[in-house]
Amino acid sequence: MTVETFEIPVKEVTDVQTIKTTCAYCGVGCGIQATVSHSQRTVAVKGDPEHPANFGRLCSKGSALAETLDLSSRLLEPQIYGRTASWDDALTLVASKFQQVIEEHGPEAVAFYGSGQLLTEDYYVANKLMKGFLGSGNMDTNSRLCMSSSVSGHKRAFGSDTVPNCYEDYEHTDLIVLVGSNTAWCHPVSFQRIRQAKENNPNLKVVVIDPRKTDSCDIADLHVPVKVGSDVALFNGLLAYLYQENALDQDYINQHTEGFDQAIQAAQLDAFNVATVAEKCRLAPHVVEIFYRWFKETNKTLTLYSQGVNQSSSGSDKVNAIINCHLATGRIGKEGAGPFSLTGQPNAMGGREVGGLATQLAEHMEFSEQDRDIVQRFWQSDNVTDKPGLPAVDLFDAVANGKIKAIWIMATNPVVSLPNADKVKQALQQCEFVVVSDCVAHTDTLDLAHVKLPAAGWSEKDGTVTNSERRISRQRALLPLAGNAKPDWWIITQVARKMGFENAFPYETPADVFREHARFSGFENSPEQRLRSFNISGLAEITDEQYQSFPPTQWPIVSSDALQDINNFENTKRLFAEGGFFTPTRKAKFVAVEHRAPQNAPDADWPLILNTGRLRDQWHTMTRTGLSARLNQHKPEPFVEITPADAQANGLEQGQLALIESQWGKMLARVTVTDRIAQGEIFVPMHWTAQFSSHSRMGGVVNPVVDPVSFQPESKHTPVRISAFSAAWHGFILSRHPLVLDGIDYVVLTKGNGYFRYELAGKRDVKNWQGHLAYQLKPYSGELDWQTFQDQTKKVFRTACFHEGELQAVLITGPDSHLPEREWIGSLFDPARETELEADERMALLTGKPPLGTPDVGKIVCACFNVGAKTIENAIKDGKLTTPQDVGKCCKAGTNCGSCVPEIKEIISAVNS
Structure with missing residues (x-):
């Protein structure tokens, strides 16, 4: 069977066109207006003022999306074992190999691993193929690493994975509690909306509950620097406090909930007074008292939580401890009041809708006999899996021990992002058959693939995503598919057809997939039956034209009336204010939880706790944001935050390189001494990979312990030790062209404006730097002119080289990390510069300081x-x-x-x- 061709239908358009689409980054789901020049293949972006998620705002990452569309880093052709191949050959091999493994070892020997970067249509087809036709539950996703504890908490409390509230509540609340969420950096547009709401409402208070004093504390009326892992004790204490203060909504509890007695009993045993809570959470008692009193006195309370809650071995319990407090006060799904999970990725919610987690079957259904029967009849398959598959950490353990012999990884980079990442790398290296579909040519994971499939990237993708407030938005294609790239749903569909499932995978457009997804959501789930909360069956007959123009809309959408005038459709903003949960009794369940310390405690060998998180201007493993020069400038190197006392105790100084070690791995990072964290804890960002650094992959250090309910890894609490990295020399290179710098202990690559920046350090001296640079730059520049300064007694070496007057590279090394700033030198590579260096600039070059009178912008x-x-x-x-x-x-x-x-x-x- 040959592969069918696929092209995005393009109407006749003028050269310049404005297209509305959705941002590719966090779960805020910001709308974008893209101005596209088709002849130049250029895009300019700005916020969509009509999109209800952002009303025109964009963060630094979203604003720079147009700077990440360069094709030089793209994977543009299929590859088989390192050679370019046709789509037919590549997909035939994938289909036949998966079929062979299933025939020889059974369906449990194959797996898919997806991503919140996939569109809902991609996710739907992948999940259908694996769970409905291959007969295995082994379809999991990187959403396991960020949102699965929220999923588990929602399902235990509400009977469904349903977010009750919406962004509009920011403007209607009087108390916002940010728990484990550096919203200022991780959801910047929502944070600015909260800031504006606070300016407009003098009564609005903000509480930030976080071990670190993050930038989110900028608008905080109270910072609660809770001990890492102690959130359950804090919220159990709050529930007990509310009970003791007679501050409960007894009518709501009686009418709409069950299990309160068990929950309050557990809370009182766990944290029966403020003093107990303060001790368990390492807090001043008056801080706990203020937080509790504000919560008690404020009916309109909105609790926003994210990875600091979810990424824990007790993440599900943390979620339910928060929800318990809202159920007990009736503050749920009401204007300005409710528990609100802030989704990490652009389509983590869409993946959950279709069943993309291994612990879900499809369309908010589980693995019960009744649910499986519904799925079998809708998909018309007798091979639907009858049990959950392996969640992420277990899945890659199964790859490591040989139980999974063929795996297909889609739009994600588990060799970097998973805990115990060195084991994940080794697992894929020894796996019998690894397929990776991605839009870039190199990632730590893609480089291990036997088959590489070029997927469409943002600006070419066409489909839907769902944000944190249940709002479905369109990602629209701005440009034609690059090279020979194809959409993920198309790639999976072709493999399904080659495996003999042509009739079940008839899709020709993403709208075809969406219509089936919408029909399925309402299958035996009418408004009268109301068995599942996710229902968009009102869109089951959406036309291609309506799909193309579909506006941002919140689910549920159960009436076909929505299609009569979709632009004026009345969104369901909030849920559960009057009960109506999706449990057998239609009542929410209080979940009795008790504080459990993280599984791996610090000890004499591993005395510090490693916390991890995101940066303001970077995203995941930097495959996209790393292409933007301006996004690389704020935090250009991996760093470790540490308190002055811990720095002194471990012989560390500001700006020095440190070695961080755990039982699972090690990494290097630049020291930042700060009082923003608690003594005994350190913090590192998650983003660096082997593509951008030699020894700074955070995932290799993080422990693989998971929550027993959600199976989400404990990324916020790993016992480690830290020490100074004793380098013989430190340095940096700014080069107009890329370099290979093997054999150096510390290398970090950053793309600048017209140059590549390399931060360097090593234990062994590098001999003949000038010859090394000359050899690598010769293919680009030919013969070079050199300008050099050397002081052997001080171990200082500085050189710059030119070709026909144009600066090609600058190298500066010294005995320690006290080196000139890079910003002014970097500005000399600016492509907009039309002149050669002035004489005074050339003389000042090796000092790193601009000539007198020349502006120096600084960091x-x-x-x-x-x-x-x-x-x-x-x-x-x-x-x-x-x-x-x-x-x-x-x-x-x-x-x-x-x-x-x-x-x-x-x-x-x-x-x-």
Whole structure:
């Protein structure tokens, strides 16, 4: 059977066209207006002022999406064992190999591993093939790493994975509690909306519950620096406090819930008074008292939580401890009141809708005999799996021990993102057959694949995503498919057909998939039956034209009336205010939970706790954001935050390199001494990979312990030790062209504006740097002119090379990490520069300091407008500025997404002190 051709239908359009689409990053789900030049294959983006998720706002990442569309890093042709192949050959091999493994070893020997980067249509087809026709439950997703504890908490409490509230509640609440969520960096547009709501409502208070004093604390009225892993004790204490203060909604409890007595008994045994809570959570008693009193006194309370809650061996219990407090006060699904899970990825919710987790079957159905019968009849398959598959950590353990012999990984990078990541890498290296479909040519995972399949990237994808507030939005194709790339749903469909399932996979367009998905959501799930909360059956007959113009809409959508005037359809904003849960009794369930310490405790060998998280301007493993020069400037290196006391105790200084070790692996990071975290804890960001660093993959260090209910890994609590990395030399290279720097202990690559930046350190001296650079640059530049300074006694070596007057590379090394700043040198590579270096610039080059009178912007603070710290400092001094608003008016910093406002405040304070 040959592969059918596929092209995105393109109507006749003028060269320049404006298309509405959805951002590719976090779960806020921001709308974008993209201006596309088809002849130039260029895109310009701005926020969509009509999209209800962002009303025109975009964060630094979303604003830079157009800068990530370069094709030089794309995977553009299928590859089989390292050679370019046709789609027919590649897909025939995938289909035959999976079929062979199933025939020889059974369906449990194959697996799919998906991603919240997939569109709902992609997810639906993948889940249908694996669970409905291959007969295995082994379809899991990287959403296991971020949202599965929320899923488990919702299902235990509500009988369904349903978020009760919506973004509009930010403007209607009087108390926002941010738990385990650095919203300022991880959901910046929502954070700015909260900031604005606080400015508009003097009564609105914000509480931040987080072990770290993050930038989200910038708007906090109270910071609760809870001990890592102690959230259950904190919220059990709150439930007991509310009970003792007679602050419960007894009518709601009686009418709409069950299990309260067991929950309150467990809470009182676990955390019976403020003093007990304070001790367990390592908090000052008055901080606990203030938080509890504010919660008691404020009916309109919204609790927003994210990875600090979910990524824990007790993550599901943390979620239910939060929900218990809202059920007990009747503050759920009401205007301005409810528990609100902030989704991590753009389509983690869509993946949950179709059943993309191994612990789900399909369309919010489980593995009961009744649910399986419904799925069998709808899909018309007698091979639907009857049991859950392996969740992520167990799945890759099964790859490691040989039980899974063929795996297909889609749009994700588990060799970096999973815990105990070195084991994951080894598992894939020894796996019999590894298929990876992705849009980029190299990732740590893709490089291990036997078959590489080029998938469509953002700007080419066409389908739907669902954000944190249950709002379905369209991602629309802006550009034709690059090279020979294809949409994920199409790739999976072709494999399914080659395996003999042509009739069940008839899809020709993403709208075909969406219609089936919508029909399935309402199959034996009418408004009268109301068996499952997810229901978009009102869209089952959506036409191609309606699908193309479909506006952002919240589910459920059960009436076909929605299609009569979809733009004026009345969204279901909130759920459960009047009960109506999806349990057998239609009542919500209180879940009795008790505080459990993380499984791996620190000890003499591993005395510190490693916490992990995201950065403001980067996303996941940097395959997209790493392409944008301006997104790389704010935090260009992996770093480790550590308190002054712990730094001193471990012989560490600011800016020094540190070695972080656990029982599972090790990594290198630059030391940042700070008082933003508690003594005994350290923090590192998650983003660096082998593509961008030699020894800074965080996942290799993180322990593989998981929550027993959600199977989500404990990414926030790994016992580690830290020590100084004793390098003989430190340095950096800025080069107009890419370099190979093998054999050096510490290498971190960052893309700059017209150059590649390499941060370096090593235990062994590198001999003949000049010859090494000359050899690598010769193919690009030919013969080079050199400018060199060397002081052997101080172990300083600096050189720069030119070709026909154009700067090609600068190398600066020294005995320690105290090296010149890189920003001014980097500006000399700017492609917009039309002249050669001036004489004074060339003389100053090896000092790293600009000539007198030349502006030096300093370290970039505002990525949206590329504004540096020194520019801001000078503006403050010259204009005697005292507020971030003043700074914004002067140099625009902080006036777009606002993520840099806390840092601007720190600069103002330092300059004016």
